[in-house]
Structure formats: C-alpha cells, structure tokens
Amino acid sequence: MGYPHKPHPKETLVLSRHFGEADARTYKGWVKRGGYEMLAQALTMEPARVVDIVKESGLRGRGGAGFPTGLKWSFMPKEKKKPHYLCVNADESEPGTFKDREIMRWTPHALLEGAAIAAHAIQAEVVYIYIRGEFTEPWTVMERALAEASAAGVFGAIKIHLHRGAGAYICGEETALMNSIEGKRGNPRIKPPFPAAAGVFGMPTTINNVETLAAVPPILKKGAPWYKGLSLASPKSTGTKLFSVCGHVQRPGNYEVTMGFPLKDLLYDLCGGMRPGRTLKACIPGGSSVPILNREETESCLLDYEGVVEKGSMLGSGGVIVFDDSTDMVYQIMRLARFYAHESCAQCTQCREGTAWTTKILERILAGQGKTADLDLLLDLAENMTGKTICVLSDSCAAPVVSGIKKFKKEFEEYIAGRRKPVMVA
Amino acid sequence: MSVGTEEYQPVFVGGMLEELSGILTRYPTKQAALLPALWLVQRARGWISDRNMAEVAEVLGLTPAYVKGVVTFYTMYHQHPVGRHFVQVCTTSPCNICGAEAVAKAFLDATGAKELGATSPDGKWTVIEVECLGACGFATPVLVNDDCIESVTPEQVPELVRKYK
Numbered sequence: 215m216g217y218p219h220k221p222h223p224k225e226t227l228v229l230s231r232h233f234g235e236a237d238a239r240t241y242k243g244w245v246k247r248g249g250y251e252m253l254a255q256a257l258t259m260e261p262a263r264v265v266d267i268v269k270e271s272g273l274r275g276r277g278g279a280g281f282p283t284g285l286k287w288s289f290m291p292k293e294k295k296k297p298h299y300l301c302v303n304a305d306e307s308e309p310g311t312f313k314d315r316e317i318m319r320w321t322p323h324a325l326l327e328g329a330a331i332a333a334h335a336i337q338a339e340v341v342y343i344y345i346r347g348e349f350t351e352p353w354t355v356m357e358r359a360l361a362e363a364s365a366a367g368v369f370g371a372i373k374i375h376l377h378r379g380a381g382a383y384i385c386g387e388e389t390a391l392m393n394s395i396e397g398k399r400g401n402p403r404i405k406p407p408f409p410a411a412a413g414v415f416g417m418p419t420t421i422n423n424v425e426t427l428a429a430v431p432p433i434l435k436k437g438a439p440w441y442k443g444l445s446l447a448s449p450k451s452t453g454t455k456l457f458s459v460c461g462h463v464q465r466p467g468n469y470e471v472t473m474g475f476p477l478k479d480l481l482y483d484l485c486g487g488m489r490p491g492r493t494l495k496a497c498i499p500g501g502s503s504v505p506i507l508n509r510e511e512t513e514s515c516l517l518d519y520e521g522v523v524e525k526g527s528m529l530g531s532g533g534v535i536v537f538d539d540s541t542d543m544v545y546q547i548m549r550l551a552r553f554y555a556h557e558s559c560a561q562c563t564q565c566r567e568g569t570a571w572t573t574k575i576l577e578r579i580l581a582g583q584g585k586t587a588d589l590d591l592l593l594d595l596a597e598n599m600t601g602k603t604i605c606v607l608s609d610s611c612a613a614p615v616v617s618g619i620k621k622f623k624k625e626f627e628e629y630i631a632g633r634r635k636p637v638m639v640a
Numbered sequence: 641m642s643v644g645t646e647e648y649q650p651v652f653v654g655g656m657l658e659e660l661s662g663i664l665t666r667y668p669t670k671q672a673a674l675l676p677a678l679w680l681v682q683r684a685r686g687w688i689s690d691r692n693m694a695e696v697a698e699v700l701g702l703t704p705a706y707v708k709g710v711v712t713f714y715t716m717y718h719q720h721p722v723g724r725h726f727v728q729v730c731t732t733s734p735c736n737i738c739g740a741e742a743v744a745k746a747f748l749d750a751t752g753a754k755e756l757g758a759t760s761p762d763g764k765w766t767v768i769e770v771e772c773l774g775a776c777g778f779a780t781p782v783l784v785n786d787d788c789i790e791s792v793t794p795e796q797v798p799e800l801v802r803k804y805k
Binding site: 297306307308309310311312314315346347348349350351373375377378379380381382383394395396397398399400415458459460461462466467468502533535537541546549550552553556557559 | 666667668669671672673674675676678679700702709710713714715716717728731732733734736737738770771772773774775776777778779783786787788
C-alpha cells in the first residue's frame with residue numbers, strides 16, 4: 215500500500231498488505247497472519263520442486279536486473295559438494311528506491327521466511343542478510359524478528375545472520391557485496407566465475423534482493439499460476455511490484471501495483487499528481503541509474519520490464535523520481551553524477567576518472583564557465599564509461615547524463631550561453 | 641592520532657571480546673568479522689584510531705595496513721573524532737529537489753557547527769551531507785546518531801537540535 219498513505223483501490227496488495235501494522239513485526243503477529251506456514255511446507259518438499267514453482271511463477275529479480283529468480287536458483291550445483299550460501303541484498307542505496315526499507319521495517323518475517331525457503335531451494339545452510347549501515351531502524355526490527363523466529367525454531371538447520379554494511383553504494387553490486395561480507399573493500403569482482411560457481415568464501419552462492427524473496431511465500435501459498443496471472447501487459451513480467459515514488463508528487467511513498475500498470479495512473483491517481491500549479495517535466499522510472507524520461511514518455515509508459523524499455527529506459531529497482539517544471543535539470547543531473555563519483559570504488563579508470571570529470575564539467579557549466587564543446591565532451595566521456603568496466607556503476611552515471619543532454623539540451627545551452635544565472639561558484 | 645606516551649587501552653577485553661567471539665562463529669573466516677569488529681570499536685570509542693586498527697588487525701590475524709585499507713573504503717567509519725551528535729543529511733537528487741540543502745544549512749546554523757564536516761565549538765555537533773539514505777519518499781531524511789528522522793523541514797531543525805542537547 216502507499217505507505218505512509220492508506221491503500222488505494224487500484225493497488226494490488228501482496229507484499230505491502232501489513233505495512234503499518236506494528237503487530238505484524240512480531241513472530242506471534244506474523245504467525246497469526248499465516249506466516250511461516252509456507253516455510254514449514256517447503257522444508258518437506260524436494261528443493262528442485264520449490265525451484266520449479268518459482269520458475270513457473272515468472273518471478274524476476276526486484277533489485278534492478280530483472281533476472282528470472284527460479285532460473286538463477288537452478289544454476290546452483292544440484293549435487294552438493296561444498297557449502298552453499300544465500301546472500302540477501304538489503305543494501306538498498308539506489309537513489310529513488312526505499313521499498314526494501316519498508317519491507318524490513320514492517321514485515322521482517324516475510325523476508326526471513328522467503329530467505330529460508332530460498333535457502334532450502336538452493337540447499338544453503340547459511341544465509342547472510344547484508345543491510346546497509348544507514349538502515350538503523352530496519353536493522354533493529356530485523357534483529358528482533360530474527361531472534362524471535364530463531365527461538366521458535368522455524369528455520370530448522372538453516373542459519374540466518376545479519377551483516378551490517380558501512381556506507382558504500384557499490385556493495386549493492388552482488389560481487390562487491392560478497393567481498394564486503396568477507397571483510398574486504400567492496401570492489402566488484404570480474405565475472406566469471408559467477409556466484410553460483412564461486413561466490414562468497416569461494417563457495418556456490420545465490421544473491422537475491424529483499425523484495426524478490428518476500429514474494430516467495432505468497433507464490434507458494436497461492437500457486438505459480440496465480441502469480442503468473444498478475445500481469446496487465448507483457449506476459450514476461452508477472453506479479454506485483456512495489457514502486458517507491460519520490461520527488462515532486464503530492465503523496466510520495468511506496469505503492470504496490472500489478473506489473474504493466476500505467477505510470478501515468480501511478481503518478482496522477484495514486485500519488486495525487488504534481489503540487490498545485492505545477493506540471494510534470496521529467497521522471498526517472500527505475501532508480502537513478504536508468505535513463506530519464508520526458509513528460510510524453512512518462513505519461514505513455516507501462517510499468518513492467520518490457521514497457522519501460524520500450525520508452526528507452528529501464529524498470530530497474532522501481533524507484534520513481536518525479537521532477538516538476540520547477541526543476542533545474544542541469545543541477546540535478548550534476549547531483550546524480552556527483553553521487554556516482556562519490557560512490558565509485560575506483561578500481562576501473564573509466565569509472566574513477568569518468569565520474570569525477572563528468573561532475574567537474576557539469577559544475578563548470580553550472581558556474582557559468584561552460585564551453586560549447588562541453589556537451590560533446592560529456593557525451594564522449596559517457597561513451598567511454600559505458601560497457602567498459604567491471605560493474606555498471608559508470609554506465610549508471612552516464613545514463614542520466616546522456617538522456618539528460620538529449621532531452622533537456624536547451625537548459626545546458628542556456629547556462630553555456632550565459633542566458634541562465636550561474637548557480638554554483640567555480 | 642592516538643600515538644602518544646599514554647598507555648593504549650584495548651577495546652577487545654571482557655564483554656567486548658565475548659561479543660566479538662560470538663560474531664566470529666557466524667563466518668568461516670576470521671577476516672569476515674572485520675566490518676562487525678570495526679563497528680564494535682566505533683561504538684565503544686566513537687571513532688577508529690590507527691592504534692584501534694592495529695588492535696583489530698592483531699585480533700583478526702590481519703595487517704594494520706589491510707585494516708586501514710578497509711576502514712578508508714567505507715564512509716561510515718570515522719577516522720577522526722566527531723561531535724557527540726553526528727548528523728547526516730541526505731542531499732542527493734530526490735531529496736535535493738525537495739529542499740534538502742536548506743535542511744543541511746539549518747542544521748549548521750542551529751548547532752553552531754557552521755561548516756559541513758566541522759565540529760561545533762562545544763564538541764556536541766558534527767553535521768555532514770550524505771549521498772542517498774534510502775528514504776527518498778520521506779524527504780528530507782536525517783540521521784542523528786542512530787535515529788532516522790523523516791520529512792525534516794528547515795523550520796523544524798532548531799526544535800530538533802534543542803531536543804538533543
């Protein structure tokens with residue numbers, strides 16, 4: 215539901231049904247709501263059968279990449295020769311995204327149950343839930359829930375541990391996350407080897423996002439055909455998705471809708487539209503790493519993996535950032551570039567230098583010292599930052615820059631021509 | 641830094657050592673307990689000195705240089721003392737367009753810290769701007785120590801600061 219707002223009739227509440235209910239955070243409260251029934255059932259099932267059900271449901275990773283979850287699980291060795299691990303990615307740090315935070319704050323047991331079912335499916339005995347260091351309240355809630363559920367003995371032989379990050383966006387990248395668990399700097403690893411072959415501690419590992427795992431118990435309960443049927447547009451996108459909407463809307467918050475839901479309805483009906491007297495200018499539909507959409511693209515976009523790609527962007531994590539006509543796009547694109555420059559792990563030259571120089575050039579433009587050639591220079595830099603590094607952090611920095619220059623070129627040109635008052639000091 | 645004539649008081653003795661031993665059982669390697677160990681040091685001492693890093697290295701069988709390499713990678717570990725109240729204001733784009741920079745400025749004014757990253761003369765406050773706190777729908781989110789305060793406006797800041805005095 216649109217936490218902190220009341221549910222909207224156009225929402226489909228699966229993951230967010232119990233948001234805001236303090237009692238749902240407790241073990242007893244969760245059991246009262248049918249919690250842990252599916253875990254008990256799953257533990258009696260063949261792991262391969264659990265994998266098949268999730269495959270049939272069409273569930274895809276909710277962290278950003280949208281990879282089919284059941285297929286990912288099936289990459290784990292069938293014959294177990296070494297310890298297997300499950301890592302839960304709760305490092306939610308993508309600007310615009312705050313759904314996993316809400317899942318952990320309100321329904322910690324949904325995540326724990328989903329994680330334990332996944333661990334059974336991939337034959338992992340140990341689960342690490344990697345929670346970003348800034349999530350102090352979700353950490354406390356998760357810690358209490360884990361202690362209660364463990365004391366109740368619901369996890370059988372599966373051990374679940376929380377691991378706290380310490381301030382590094384890049385640790386949301388799955389191989390960096392594993393390095394961070396191992397007590398290393400959060401540098402992404404070159405793939406292959408893929409995690410299913412050699413992941414955390416060199417052992418077969420699966421990494422799943424919080425929202426992905428929270429969807430697993432309902433899938434087992436109501437069945438794969440039910441989940442697959444939750445699809446308004448592309449049959450390749452199934453289920454419900456939490457969209458975190460922020461920025462210039464009247465009611466920012468988390469909204470859960472069926473895949474294929476129109477972005478226009480999300481913004482104007484569920485979120486109450488723009489502030490009085492303002493109009494929509496731009497929207498980033500999937501967290502800050504995806505290309506910016508203009509108004510026309512936004513208002514005709516369907517929210518599923520295929521629908522957003524059709525408009526030239528990506529569904530990503532479902533973090534929807536809304537900009538109204540009061541926004542200085544050049545300044546905001548600079549802020550995004552600065553974010554990536556700050557968060558670059560600095561392993562790859564293209565990223566370390568590219569994100570820093572992109573930021574510097576944008577700052578120069580905002581200080582009224584831009585040159586006409588700067589836009590081409592930024593695009594040239596972006597070209598060198600795309601598809602050439604170990605992970606996609608530098609690609610993510612390039613995405614808003616390239617789409618921003620393409621769609622809001624006039625604003626850049628006004629700064630460069632001196633027709634806009636500089637907003638920064640050189 | 642703490643390299644001086646006074647004797648070093650180790651962090652990992654008594655209850656702290658027990659807590660670390662418990663953490664070590666969660667991982668197949670000692671090295672994996674590094675991030676949790678550093679959190680324990682910061683909780684106990686407020687920041688992580690070079691001498692603390694050397695102690696952590698010794699306890700976990702690592703080198704001080706390796707530990708420093710990790711500490712410097714993660715922004716939440718303090719390598720210098722900070723004010724008793726540590727304020728982190730998110731100013732990344734989604735919060736930025738909702739007025740986050742004015743919130744940060746209000747904290748600098750109300751606490752007397754004056755400059756981002758500096759500590760107020762009374763030693764009580766350090767204010768920094770941070771990148772995305774993951775609470776974008778609640779602009780502007782602010783972390784005061786471990787308390788996450790949502791939807792902060794510049795007008796609310798003086799009252800908030802009074803509460804923490």
